[in-house]
Amino acid sequence: QSALTQPPSASGSPGQSVSISCTGTSSDVGGYKYVSWYQQHPGKAPKVMIYEVTKRPSGVPDRFSGSKSGNTASLTVSGLQAEDEAEYYCSSYAGSTSYVFGTGTKVTVL
């Protein structure tokens, strides 16, 4: 149950795109289609932004998109806006009703 690996930080100017990687193993990210991404603002609870690798819950802007290749999943935020500045965590189902989260990435809008 080792945490998934994410870069500590990412940044971009308003209107630009930023991508965040999430690397796991064949026992989690690579083995299941159940990768989710969560956004967390300081002092707030996480909010799901992407689920099942590519799906967006209703109400989440289509600027947010997800993908996966092998053991690495990615979140891309296009058309960055000030409110996108937050911590982002990936999560994967890891079998036997267990989950693993990523180490987190701080996204800064310059």
Place this chain on the structure above:
Amino acid sequence: DVQLVESGGGLVQPGGSLRLSCAASGFNFSGYEVNWVRQAPGKGLEWVSYISASGRFISYADSVRGRFTISRDNAKGSLYLQINSLRAEDTAVYYCARENFYKMDVWGKGTTVTVAS
């Protein structure tokens, strides 16, 4: 409104115990799986425990197995986490989160557990 509200956190000495609660409202609690997720100060999210909708299936992270016990009372719309043999590294905000087809789509605001002497 669909809502989860945690309670029961506090300051406890190492080796002590706490029982966290999570009250659900606005949805059919008995129809959903639920998880506990924690976040140590300044750190990332850590999955802690899972319980199926009926309560029949349960799982724990290696870091808490044997010390934490998850349970639920569907009649009361409540989830619980009994935490024993507390350690300093258990200090965290504890969130309950509804699971909906492998995504945690509803989260509470969390309850803070501080382990210190």
